[in-house]
Amino acid sequence: MARIQRIARQFRRSYAVAKPTPPSLKSAKLADPRSVEVSFTDGSSYRFHSLWLRDGCRDHSHVEASSERRLDASPLIARMPLGTGARSIEVDTAGETLKVEWEEGSVPLSTFDAGFLRAFADVCGKPIERGHVEASEGDWFSFIDGKPSSLAKPRESLRSWKQGDDVQVPRMDYNAIGSNHREFLQTLMDPGVVIVENMPEDRSYDGSILSAMAMDHLGGLQKHPRRSEAHWTISTQEEVLPSNMTASARGATNAYDTNKQLCNHTDQSLYGLPGLLLMFHCAMGEGNNSLTDGFAVAYALQDRHPEYFDVLSRHGMAAGRRLEYYTSGPLMFDTNHRVLHTDEKGGLTRVQYHESYRTPLTVPYDEFELYYSALSKFYEMVHSPEFQAHITLREGQCLIMNNWRTMHGRAGLKGKARTILGGTVTREAFYSAVRQMEQTELGLSPQEECGVPTGSYRYLAQRDALLSSVGGQQKAATA
């Protein structure tokens, strides 16, 4: 049985969202006017700066319904003295809210939900007692949250794959995406590729089906700066190609000349932050694509030649491109991105590579030979029978890849007819879709979720569960 299919099934089985246990406030006391000690029912206790509470409060006195700060309530703009402290504090009898009365300032009282405080306690509070911390569900999204401190998904938890595993890409029916949204998003990240089947026909090749799917489930398509539409078209049919491109210049490119083979690469490799997802909707005909798990290659490279992994993650690869086939004007790239992006602990966060766009290397003289050897070995492995798989994409199917991991190429289409409508989804859009899904499943309100890390939503969900058992209307009155 194909390993990648087994992986997809394991995913389905292992990811049932367990409703978290409610955390409430057990007690709170003013340590002194400038700090507040809070104890939770999970056994943990933390000390918060009073000024952090005043500055970070998200109740209606501090935050507009639009989720923006009320500027006249902001301590910075109100020029509150930094030494301002709390006059008194009070926990309600249900342990749901903490109220803090201030010594001075434009806002006399701030109200905090128990879950809100617990969500930030580990990050901003000074721990007094750690208590019992329930393990969170597989944190499959924090590595794309865009925060500087974010760590890569651990290597040992990755569902990496290679051709030797008899690759069969996970598949999902178009009509099943809505009811399997979590599995869909997770599988897109890891193992990083899905084929959506039974896509509705796009009879006019206008990209509307692709665009709607991205809008409904993935946060929406990314708009290209020079195209009139968010999607692109690559076709053997000249008449369906977009009118905003000049045919002569386009035909001379490797990317658009479907007769030519295309080395395995990631898209938008010249961007500072490439799109996270890449989608190919095959609206007519069929074609062959090569696929390689870039993470599997990179970690194998680290095992076999650690010095190669190291140098590809330290030095940028110079790259540039002149795009002159858009009627709206040219687009020029000049970059020096790393091929292997790693977090502060050395974990792999992104692969970014396209051989066609390399420009003269700018690696220091003393490391040039090592770098070139590393690049050569990486290229060889990416195209090796060990790692490179092939798929046939047929009409009615949509191939979606994690573009920070899964590398793709074209096997050449000479003699075949095919029309592909493609597009990308930014990290921001996808991450927003993840947050939206989590909010919906846990029943969070827009007011309370904003600013809370996705991994800490469970604390708000717990609070909601508690509130719903005692009547949620009080919440609105005290928020």
Ligand SMILES: [Fe+2]
């Ligand atoms: Fe591509």
